[in-house]
Amino acid sequence: MTVEIGVEEIEDIALGATVLGTGGGGDPHVGKLVAKQAIEEFGPVELVHPDELSDDAFVVPTAQMGAPTVSVEKLPSGQEAVDSLERIERELDQEVDATMPIECGGINSTFPFAVAARRGLPVVDADGMGRAFPELHHETFNIYGVSGTPAAVSDERGNTCLIETEDNEQLEWLARGVTVRMGGVAYVSDYPMTGTQVKDTAIPGTMTLARNLGRELRVAEDDAMDAIRDVTRSSIYGEAQSLFEGKIVDVQRRTEHGFVFGHVDVDGLGRDEGSSMRIEFQNENLGAQVDGEYVATVPDLITVLDRETGGPIPTESLRYGARVRVLGIKTPEIMRTPAALDVWGPHSFGLETTYKPLEG
Amino acid sequence: MTVEIGVEEIEDIALGATVLGTGGGGDPHVGKLVAKQAIEEFGPVELVHPDELSDDAFVVPTAQMGAPTVSVEKLPSGQEAVDSLERIERELDQEVDATMPIECGGINSTFPFAVAARRGLPVVDADGMGRAFPELHHETFNIYGVSGTPAAVSDERGNTCLIETEDNEQLEWLARGVTVRMGGVAYVSDYPMTGTQVKDTAIPGTMTLARNLGRELRVAEDDAMDAIRDVTRSSIYGEAQSLFEGKIVDVQRRTEHGFVFGHVDVDGLGRDEGSSMRIEFQNENLGAQVDGEYVATVPDLITVLDRETGGPIPTESLRYGARVRVLGIKTPEIMRTPAALDVWGPHSFGLETTYKPLEG
Known part of the structure; x- marks a missing residue:
């Protein structure tokens, strides 16, 4: 078709x-x-x-x-x-x-x-x-x-x-x-x-996936998480899951060799009250730790959503005080083979952890 | 032939x-x-x-x-x-x-x-x-x-x-x-x-010129200046002339963007006693001033010889205390047209002088 x-x-x-x-x-x-x-x-x-x-x-x-x-x-x-x-x-x-x-x-x-x-x-x-x-x-x-x-x-x-x-x-x-x-x-x-x-x-099928995500987000209004869940559930990716909710308390960025390196710290709210998350990035989000333990890393998807509007926030727009929800999406098998992890697993970006595959 | x-x-x-x-x-x-x-x-x-x-x-x-x-x-x-x-x-x-x-x-x-x-x-x-x-x-x-x-x-x-x-x-x-x-x-x-x-x-003919210069320098021993004069006299370049003799009293070098910029100051000896020469360079020698007045600039050749051995000294080997003779060689007309001076005249290298063509 x-x-x-x-x-x-x-x-x-x-x-x-x-x-x-x-x-x-x-x-x-x-x-x-x-x-x-x-x-x-x-x-x-x-x-x-x-x-x-x-x-x-x-x-x-x-x-x-x-x-x-x-x-x-x-x-x-x-x-x-x-x-x-x-x-x-x-x-x-x-x-x-x-x-x-x-x-x-x-x-x-x-x-x-x-x-x-x-x-x-x-x-x-x-x-x-x-x-x-x-x-x-x-x-x-x-x-x-x-x-x-x-x-x-x-x-x-x-x-x-x-x-x-x-x-x-x-x-x-x-x-x-x-x-x-x-x-x-x-x-x-x-x-x-x-x-x-x-x-x-x-x-x-990733163009169709992007299109379906966009179409559902456009009509979802403030229920973005549900829309993303619905679309990912029926894809070769895993169903999106909420990894953390909280308030941004620190953002560190530095530009080197044309890349933006840094991390953002999030203090937990609601179910995550008392915990904190750190997300490290190099242009893209690379790994997410909760209280010092990695809960998701590359190549799995770690995306920060605005907790009010549901819209995804790029790393360059992360700001102190923003309320966010961090979601994780399991990637298809072709992205998680040993050969793939050699090229874009946590070690290749300098993260000190082995790959913890997201399930879902 | x-x-x-x-x-x-x-x-x-x-x-x-x-x-x-x-x-x-x-x-x-x-x-x-x-x-x-x-x-x-x-x-x-x-x-x-x-x-x-x-x-x-x-x-x-x-x-x-x-x-x-x-x-x-x-x-x-x-x-x-x-x-x-x-x-x-x-x-x-x-x-x-x-x-x-x-x-x-x-x-x-x-x-x-x-x-x-x-x-x-x-x-x-x-x-x-x-x-x-x-x-x-x-x-x-x-x-x-x-x-x-x-x-x-x-x-x-x-x-x-x-x-x-x-x-x-x-x-x-x-x-x-x-x-x-x-x-x-x-x-x-x-x-x-x-x-x-x-x-x-x-x-x-510049390969033949280089070869003739080298051959004559090899047998000239301590009479390098005469050898260079003899070879250049019969070339499309002008006859080499001695611009200055003296002792190096200062060398400034800095490496930027892969080029070596700097200058060397020479205090006069013999006939040049009481005068001083500054040679500015960017990898190559660009201009020579005596007591603040340019006497030679690109594209004409400015070459520093060791006053004792007669051997040419590259900018990277210029050292405090060395006795040197600075020679100038007029370049052929094809290198001195207005179009040529646009590309490699004094202004194109940031020298604050118009081109003073060497004669000879």
């Missing part, structure tokens, strides 16, 4: 992506504006499930890369990422059949729809993070053996860098350096794949 | 390149070792004058890029630069007919001979700086309209970045960022050119 993504569906995906972004992933508002503008100009975009792809389909994910704070000041048109996509086509002498998000949280959940609208391409209903993560090797594509290169990094002035390496961590390292030189924001097309590789490595 | 460059000629070129390097350009010793090793293994290299190139010859300059201090610790094989050259061949689907130095001072005067020996290519007897300069857009190729890209930057791990831009300053900016990420040293192939473009834009 073909699903068409118009401006209303983009609104839903962007809202749902704030839950899946686990506090990071860049401002979905920017991706939403760019995608809506492109769809208004070029028409709606077809969303295709990985199973609908032919095995030899040529799929190239597209994304914005760089500091989220910069992206609001320099609103892209989507053409910048089309440039990087077409650089890959030229390099591999093959026309792209579809694009795909590299992550389903934050700005990059909707950004590929701008590329797709401009180029008349479908978007694959899947991604490579199943949430948001900070770096380009944090991808199931990398974990399950797809080369990230040739990868093209482009900017709004028409400059491009085509990167080739056998090491996807080197791709991240080099592309990040280029992004900084391009002014802090760049547009990347990487992990060129066949349809078979998409089916074997991508996390399926 | 075909000239063959073997290990002895490499010794000469490297020594001559210390004069043309005007204090910078990276340690010629490194380029010399790499070139000699490649020539011993693969045989001597043919040196061809630009006039001998067919108009449609495909010429791609090769160079090491990055911090000179790093290059001694990480001795390259020459294959790293062959990788970048072959990346350009693959991109443009054309076999290279010759390589060429981008500068005739410092490490990059001899480095292309390692590439040439390994690939069985000739080296063009010419370069794009006529001396050493710190950045990739400091090239007559850039000044006279050749695109620097596609340019390939490679490292010893087999990673490559292919850069495309319409702005050669952006090439420098992006390639420098990639070089830093590649560990401080990388290998670049840029300004792919036709034979006609080489004839129109390169500074001809």
Whole structure:
């Protein structure tokens, strides 16, 4: 069944992506504006499930890369990422059949729809993070053996860098350096794949999941927790569970090497009175401890909701005194294998704990 | 007439390149070792004058890029630069007919001979700086309209970045960022050119000039100044002249953005007793003032010689107490046009003076 993504569906995906972004992933508002503008100009975009792809389909994910704070000041048109996509086509002498998000949280959940609208391409209903993560090797594509290169990094002035390496961590390292030189924001097309590789490595259905989360949140009003529970219950993720409720008493942030590191402390209220939670983050929420014991870590989703409005709060908007509810969502098996935990488990982010898989 | 460059000629070129390097350009010793090793293994290299190139010859300059201090610790094989050259061949689907130095001072005067020996290519007897300069857009190729890209930057791990831009300053900016990420040293192939473009834009005969300088310096013993005078007198450069003699009384250096900035102060001796000279540098010597008045600036050559041994002293080896003779060499007309001075005249390096052309 073909699903068409118009401006209303983009609104839903962007809202749902704030839950899946686990506090990071860049401002979905920017991706939403760019995608809506492109769809208004070029028409709606077809969303295709990985199973609908032919095995030899040529799929190239597209994304914005760089500091989220910069992206609001320099609103892209989507053409910048089309440039990087077409650089890959030229390099591999093959026309792209579809694009795909590299992550389903934050700005990059909707950004590929701008590329797709401009180029008349479908978007694959899947991604490579199943949430948001900070770096380009944090991808199931990398974990399950797809080369990230040739990868093209482009900017709004028409400059491009085509990167080739056998090491996807080197791709991240080099592309990040280029992004900084391009002014802090760049547009990347990487992990060129066949349809078979998409089916074997991508996390399926995450665009639909984001859309369903957004649609239900939009009508849920103050009952966000129930809406999120309902949607996640029938997904390949686990049913969302409330990990903690309380009041923010401290927020520490520092920016290093283009990432935002820090933690937020929450004093318990209601059922959690007398306890306290600490959430550590690097762009995205990485781990949550209650009274010093980890109750959830990467790759499982840890999302902070406003306790009054139910809306997800990105790490950059966490403020002293805010009443919050912290929820956890179990991730699908493809994100929790030993190979996956090597790349994005707690140790890979420097958390001093083994992975405590959320159930549910 | 075909000239063959073997290990002895490499010794000469490297020594001559210390004069043309005007204090910078990276340690010629490194380029010399790499070139000699490649020539011993693969045989001597043919040196061809630009006039001998067919108009449609495909010429791609090769160079090491990055911090000179790093290059001694990480001795390259020459294959790293062959990788970048072959990346350009693959991109443009054309076999290279010759390589060429981008500068005739410092490490990059001899480095292309390692590439040439390994690939069985000739080296063009010419370069794009006529001396050493710190950045990739400091090239007559850039000044006279050749695109620097596609340019390939490679490292010893087999990673490559292919850069495309319409702005050669952006090439420098992006390639420098990639070089830093590649560990401080990388290998670049840029300004792919036709034979006609080489004839129109390169500074001809500079490898022969470097070789002649080196050969004469080798036999001159303590009469270096006369040797340099003799060789330059019969070149397209002006006859070398002694600008100042004295004792170093102060050296200031600071490293910023991968460049070494600073100045050296010299108190006059002999005929210059009672005067003092200041030489400002950014990797290379930029300008020389006597008692506050500029007597020479970029692009003319300012080279500091050891007053006893006659050997050129790179900026990194300038030391308090050393007795030195400072010489100036007038550059050829192609390096002094208004277009050239826009790119590498005193103002482009922040010197507060107009260009005072050396005569001679």
